[in-house]
Amino acid sequence: MTTTDKASPRDRLLDAAAQLVYREGVSVGVEALCRAAGVSKRSMYQLFGGKDEMLAASLERQIPWYEARLAPADPDSGTPRERILHVFEQVEKASADPGYLGCPYLAVLVELKDPGHPASEVARTVKARLEHGLRTQAELGGARDPGLLARQLMLVFDGASARAGARVEHLDDGLTTTTVTALLDAAGMR
Amino acid sequence: MTTTDKASPRDRLLDAAAQLVYREGVSVGVEALCRAAGVSKRSMYQLFGGKDEMLAASLERQIPWYEARLAPADPDSGTPRERILHVFEQVEKASADPGYLGCPYLAVLVELKDPGHPASEVARTVKARLEHGLRTQAELGGARDPGLLARQLMLVFDGASARAGARVEHLDDGLTTTTVTALLDAAGMR
Numbered sequence: 357m358t359t360t361d362k363a364s365p366r367d368r369l370l371d372a373a374a375q376l377v378y379r380e381g382v383s384v385g386v387e388a389l390c391r392a393a394g395v396s397k398r399s400m401y402q403l404f405g406g407k408d409e410m411l412a413a414s415l416e417r418q419i420p421w422y423e424a425r426l427a428p429a430d431p432d433s434g435t436p437r438e439r440i441l442h443v444f445e446q447v448e449k450a451s452a453d454p455g456y457l458g459c460p461y462l463a464v465l466v467e468l469k470d471p472g473h474p475a476s477e478v479a480r481t482v483k484a485r486l487e488h489g490l491r492t493q494a495e496l497g498g499a500r501d502p503g504l505l506a507r508q509l510m511l512v513f514d515g516a517s518a519r520a521g522a523r524v525e526h527l528d529d530g531l532t533t534t535t536v537t538a539l540l541d542a543a544g545m546r
Numbered sequence: 547m548t549t550t551d552k553a554s555p556r557d558r559l560l561d562a563a564a565q566l567v568y569r570e571g572v573s574v575g576v577e578a579l580c581r582a583a584g585v586s587k588r589s590m591y592q593l594f595g596g597k598d599e600m601l602a603a604s605l606e607r608q609i610p611w612y613e614a615r616l617a618p619a620d621p622d623s624g625t626p627r628e629r630i631l632h633v634f635e636q637v638e639k640a641s642a643d644p645g646y647l648g649c650p651y652l653a654v655l656v657e658l659k660d661p662g663h664p665a666s667e668v669a670r671t672v673k674a675r676l677e678h679g680l681r682t683q684a685e686l687g688g689a690r691d692p693g694l695l696a697r698q699l700m701l702v703f704d705g706a707s708a709r710a711g712a713r714v715e716h717l718d719d720g721l722t723t724t725t726v727t728a729l730l731d732a733a734g735m736r
Contacts, residue, residue, distance in 0.1 A: 531698070
């Protein structure tokens with residue numbers, strides 16, 4: 357919390373939104389967000405115009421961290437198959453955290469139920485970029501239908517995220533890597 | 547709405563909760579629910595004790611409809627493989643509805659983020675029962691590891707539900723049946 361005290365009101369609000377929305381959902385109140393950030397509601401409205409924009413900005417700000425977590429340390433190392441499996445190994449690792457509640461972008465999409473919400477637009481972009489990355493690896497690995505394989509992998513990614521986040525499934529025995537391996541094999545992926 | 551007018555206050559509240567929570571999420575207010583049902587807040591609290599219990603009762607009440615929708619017309623017809631594929635064909639059909647927002651039980655689990663909430667408990671039971679049914683068919687069809695296959699199928703089920711419900715994916719080209727077919731084949735399922 358000491359580093360937070362030195363952050364700007366804008367960054368404090370974005371951090372508070374990231375944490376509270378992940379833990380409690382998008383319906384978390386503006387009062388609670390401003391209180392957690394130590395920023396007045398008046399300042400919040402001056403900085404962001406409203407909660408919707410603050411929520412979108414908070415999700416936007418987390419993208420580099422989120423994408424770095426899924427990406428291999430060296431993007432040129434390994435085979436395309438290994439790079440795809442790495443993404444799911446990272447999800448399996450993340451899900452072991454007691455505070456894991458699934459992919460924050462999927463959660464926001466499910467909770468908002470509104471594709472036109474500015475935060476939904478950020479979440480959709482992140483999801484599309486992950487799918488694009490998987491498709492690129494599928495192409496490099498010679499999958500028969502890279503577009504189809506990438507869509508299948510996203511079903512597994514989001515299904516695992518939602519189920520492990522909701523505590524109706526656990527991934528610590530390699531459930532997603534086993535599933536993804538079957539799909540990679542079926543797609544003729546090297 | 548004419549049939550609703552004749553329904554009991556309890557049923558009117560459960561119907562309103564089912565519709566509003568599905569469309570707007572679990573954070574929908576008690577005022578809005580009571581208004582939609584044409585029932586006073588006082589009556590709601592007398593009938594259910596609170597919103598959490600009303601929400602749980604509403605999800606409970608939808609179970610027969612939900613499960614009938616996924617089940618084959620004749621549970622003894624077809625092969626185990628066909629009965630599993632039928633579940634996913636039903637999801638693909640449901641997702642074509644413009645009002646489709648994914649599986650209501652998964653949505654509630656993602657939104658509540660609280661496994662101890664009475665509505666989460668209902669949702670978890672429904673999910674476990676579906677997984678059990680898939681596992682039974684996997685056993686009947688001679689899958690190598692029926693428990694693993696059922697868990698894989700649930701990843702696809704919930705991933706498809708979440709993604710199609712959030713409008714980041716469409717299932718009308720048979721995405722889930724293609725994916726499930728690959729997993730059934732990999733499991734050695736007849």
